Amino acid sequence: MANASLLSVRDLTVKFPRIEPVRNLSFDVSEGETLAIVGESGSGKSLTALALMRLLPKAAQITSGRIDFSGRDLLKLDDRSIRSLRGKEIAMIFQEPMTSLNPVLTIGRQITESLRLHEGLSAKAARLRAIELLDLVRIPAPHKRIDDYPHQLSGGMRQRVMIAIAVACRPRLLIADEPTTALDVTIQAQVLDLLDRLRRELSMALILITHDLGIVTQWADNVVVMYAGRKVEQALPEALFADPLHPYTRGLLNASPRLKDDYHYTDGPLTEIPGSIVSAIGENGCPFAPRCPIVRSGCRTRVPDLLVPAEDRLVACPVIFAEGERHVAARGL
Amino acid sequence: MSLLAVSDLHTHYAGPSGTLRAVDDVSLTVEDGETVGLVGESGCGKSTLGKTITRLVAPTKGSIVFKQEDITRISERSLRPVRRRLQMIFQDPFGSLNPRQNIRDILTAPLVVHGYGNRAERAKRVEALIDRVGLPRTALSRYPHEFSGGQRQRIGIARALILDPELVVCDEPVSALDLSIQAQILNLLSSMKKDLGLSYLFISHDLSVVRYFTDRVLVMYLGRIVESADNRTLWAQPKHPYTRALMDAVPDPSRRRQAAPISGDLPSPQNIPSGCRFHPRCPLATDICRTVDPALTSFGPTHQVACHHADAA
Amino acid sequence: MSNPDTAERAPVVLNPALAYDRSPPKPDAPTPNEERWSNVHAPDAMRATTASAETGTTSANRALRVFLRNPNAMTGLIFLVLVVAAALLAPVLYPEDPLSMVARPFIWPGTNSTYPLGTDSLGRDVLSGILHGARISLLVGIVATVIGLAVGLIIGSTAGYFGGWVDDVLVKLIEIVQTLPSFILLVVLVAIAQPSVAVVTGAVGIVSWPTVARLVRSEFRAIREKDYVVAARSLGYGHVRIIIREILPNALPPIIVTSSVMVASAILMESALSFMGLGDPNLVSWGSMIGDGRELLRTAWYLTAIPGLAIVFTVLALNLIGDGLNDALNPRFTDER
Known part of the structure; x- marks a missing residue:
């Protein structure tokens, strides 16, 4: 899996007039790899995706960093070149498949639009290709469905259509921003299954942005955990689950009841992370410090560096390696 | 006698393209001090069932007996004393609080409506509740938009509990919250239950949360309960293929890239399949499933399943 | 922090x-x-x-800030304040009846410092008429709007909140009133009764309520489905409490916006009635001044132009205020942080 790097983000900072929702973020995506970016709302994960597509809202500004996509710095490209890249080489799907589809156009129209724009196909060829694509995303009876309007489809089907549009031009990178959050659990499994199959068949890389740690470990090759705009931990999924290092990751894993876990409310309360992500506003040091159970005075003054405790592993917490804290990490997991 | 006994309940809506059978022949009970989980996917009617039980939606057929009183068809006026004992917590912490009222008004109004004490006693009760749900008293003079989702859900809980109810219908109380906040709210609900001797009807789509939080679980599919069992039994031996599919669909860190357990979409409740309503998606479906609607059958003292092939499990 | x-x-x-x-x-x-x-x-x-x-502080403060920063709305507000001041000061500055003849007729504006806006064909002071006319215009505009709002709120909220057959009946009623051309209805109403200020005001109020009722009904229908209203029902609140305390405050922003435009259209309707001679004959209004000057449009055009401009600017001011309120109270902008 250790292929050449397709996307390389370095020190990306996104700034709004009052806040910096993404701060000094760096990560790499290799060809054909699934990278998961995990975080709760307010972590900056969705803005990161928009920054990669250069689709940030007007008030936002990228104040520093580089985004290298197969040798080109996306931040230096002019609008025209970025438009030709979008949809063709980098595609994106969103959480809410209803609002991302135009309600007054048939799904066929919406799929062929991108094909005709980027690939210059004739109307007839584009339609045939669209039917192929609907078949590829496992929509039953695609030659009939192609003339449906979005409201005639269920949520899961709409998300499949969005995926068909996204992969129409065989992008090398697909960014999926909470692709299954609005879907039911049985449909969610189908959509993730589909995304992973397409990743293999079309040999594209996938950035999976989610708040759900369960999804991450099941489908990702590499995981970036974000908190309040910063990367706090990065690991391979197995390692992340077996031995989460950052207090935030550990807190998240402990706070969620798990299906295979025989822990019941009559046995005692769930372990909480106290407070909320709002407390990170105005922190000079580690953004998690106000909620951290092992916070030290030094944490409040200086942003911790990313340490490399093992191969393929990064964590932004020095305290975890201090005497007497490692056993905490290993307990109860 | 059960605290709540629902039998043969139907809630149908007249839609433009036929009748929508949101709740279609459901019977259930909630005992004193019990937490009953109601699990299902969106559109299965679990939310409508919750709202029908609290009489926010009119039932079409069947009966709802709460504390030995049949409340199925009584007037809104006679319902008022019942509402005091039968409360509801909503999913959306942003939509369930009136944006134009401050927290004190939101919490005081129920006491005024139900004629609780005098002004000073009401203020005392409001302060006791806001303390109990873990918010500072300064919160009382603030407006809902000044709070985060988790804090608003605390306010929603305080409002539901201020009249000292016995049964609280929780409609997806943590689904709209971030993971790190979910545990806080679940712990709050469970400590409240212990302190106040509450019973919950806990509606959720999240099996992991239901597994942790409930004593007994009802699995709902297209308006019907397809499996009912106490918590441990259900997880030890799920018998309905839908229950098993739901469990398998929950992402599991120990499995890598596992195929989806069932295919197909949830059919529309306006067009319920013949026979067993799960048969178009069911891996075990045979001819009988296509024609005969299976009834709930007992498989042990607490376990009931509506499936022709429950034995095969 | x-x-x-x-x-x-x-x-x-x-x-x-x-x-x-x-x-x-x-x-x-x-x-x-x-x-x-x-x-x-x-x-x-x-x-x-x-x-x-x-x-950001409360939404009301924020809305006020947005409104005060809007140059169009401020222009409108300043002009409206001037009109209100004129209406209030009229009896002080010109205690005499504006209908009494005070000087020789046809003094052109700007030629005599005692009568800066000149005199009309009967030697009545035009400025005095404009100031006193402002009283009538504002009175009719505001009172008629209040009547229209009250009727519209009651009917619209009842229809929107209860739905079902109540809604069907009230919507039919609204539709019946709306299918009648409102100005003809107005003329008929005033012609049946005596043309007095009270009758004109009432009639304008009666023709304007259906607009409010429609708006209130649609707001109520939307808000009725919100969780906080469902929560209020689950807490056993009575209908009146839910309508007044839970729904109405949230339905207010568009109603406030509409009412500023309603005042403007009421002023226009009153002027039109007076112009046609259906106003109160014992009082000066902007419309009656235009009506009186109509015959002399070729020789003394200022007699129609001056009250005409007063109407145009007042209506414009109210519309600017309405737009400003719309921007300030529109929930689309309220969400911005």
């Missing part, structure tokens, strides 16, 4: 060993109840509230 509230924050007592212990509490060391549930408290409560207090 230097708000003193931050300092009040309860200290977070967290034992790291306890915090990450998923196993049930050991039977030999039962945790006291308080400590078990100590984590029920929301330690960030104060911090979150101070954080949002910093980004």
Whole structure:
């Protein structure tokens, strides 16, 4: 899996007039790899995706960093070149498949639009290709469905259509921003299954942005955990689950009841992370410090560096390696 | 006698393209001090069932007996004393609080409506509740938009509990919250239950949360309960293929890239399949499933399943 | 973040060993109840509230700020304040009846400093007429709007809140009134009764309520489905309480916007009636002044132009205010941070 790097983000900072929702973020995506970016709302994960597509809202500004996509710095490209890249080489799907589809156009129209724009196909060829694509995303009876309007489809089907549009031009990178959050659990499994199959068949890389740690470990090759705009931990999924290092990751894993876990409310309360992500506003040091159970005075003054405790592993917490804290990490997991 | 006994309940809506059978022949009970989980996917009617039980939606057929009183068809006026004992917590912490009222008004109004004490006693009760749900008293003079989702859900809980109810219908109380906040709210609900001797009807789509939080679980599919069992039994031996599919669909860190357990979409409740309503998606479906609607059958003292092939499990 | 509230924050007592212990509490060391549930408290409560207090105060304050920063709305507001001042000061500055003849007729504006806006064909002071006319225009405009709002609110909220057959009946009623051309209805109403200020005001109110009723009905229908209204029902609140306390405050913004435009259209309707001679004959209004000057349009055009401009600017001012209120109260903009 250790292929050449397709996307390389370095020190990306996104700034709004009052806040910096993404701060000094760096990560790499290799060809054909699934990278998961995990975080709760307010972590900056969705803005990161928009920054990669250069689709940030007007008030936002990228104040520093580089985004290298197969040798080109996306931040230096002019609008025209970025438009030709979008949809063709980098595609994106969103959480809410209803609002991302135009309600007054048939799904066929919406799929062929991108094909005709980027690939210059004739109307007839584009339609045939669209039917192929609907078949590829496992929509039953695609030659009939192609003339449906979005409201005639269920949520899961709409998300499949969005995926068909996204992969129409065989992008090398697909960014999926909470692709299954609005879907039911049985449909969610189908959509993730589909995304992973397409990743293999079309040999594209996938950035999976989610708040759900369960999804991450099941489908990702590499995981970036974000908190309040910063990367706090990065690991391979197995390692992340077996031995989460950052207090935030550990807190998240402990706070969620798990299906295979025989822990019941009559046995005692769930372990909480106290407070909320709002407390990170105005922190000079580690953004998690106000909620951290092992916070030290030094944490409040200086942003911790990313340490490399093992191969393929990064964590932004020095305290975890201090005497007497490692056993905490290993307990109860 | 059960605290709540629902039998043969139907809630149908007249839609433009036929009748929508949101709740279609459901019977259930909630005992004193019990937490009953109601699990299902969106559109299965679990939310409508919750709202029908609290009489926010009119039932079409069947009966709802709460504390030995049949409340199925009584007037809104006679319902008022019942509402005091039968409360509801909503999913959306942003939509369930009136944006134009401050927290004190939101919490005081129920006491005024139900004629609780005098002004000073009401203020005392409001302060006791806001303390109990873990918010500072300064919160009382603030407006809902000044709070985060988790804090608003605390306010929603305080409002539901201020009249000292016995049964609280929780409609997806943590689904709209971030993971790190979910545990806080679940712990709050469970400590409240212990302190106040509450019973919950806990509606959720999240099996992991239901597994942790409930004593007994009802699995709902297209308006019907397809499996009912106490918590441990259900997880030890799920018998309905839908229950098993739901469990398998929950992402599991120990499995890598596992195929989806069932295919197909949830059919529309306006067009319920013949026979067993799960048969178009069911891996075990045979001819009988296509024609005969299976009834709930007992498989042990607490376990009931509506499936022709429950034995095969 | 230097708000003193931050300092009040309860200290977070967290034992790291306890915090990450998923196993049930050991039977030999039962945790006291308080400590078990100590984590029920929301330690960030104060911090979150101070954080949002910093980004924006209440929505009403924010709306006011947006409104005051809008140059068009401010222009409208200033002009309206001038009209109100004129109406209030008219009896002080010109205690005499504006219908009395005070000088020779046809003094052109700007030629005589005693009568800056000149005199009309009967030698009545035009400026006095304009000021006194402002009283009638504003009175009719505001009172008629209040009547229209009251009727529209009652009918619209009843229809929207209760729905079902009540809604069907009231919607039919609204439709019947709306299918009649409103100005003809107005003329008929005034012609049946005596043309007095009270009758004109009432009639304008009666023809304008259906617009309000429609708006209120649609707002109520939307808000009725919100969870906080469902919550209010689940708490056993009565219908009147839900309508007045829960729904109405949230339905107000578009109603406020509409009412400023309603005042403007009421002023126009009153002017039109007076122009046609259906106004109160004993009072001067802008419309009656135009009506009187109509015959002399070729020789003394200022007699129609001056009250005409007064109407145009007042109506424009009210519309500018309406637009400003719309921008300030529109929920689309309220969400911006």
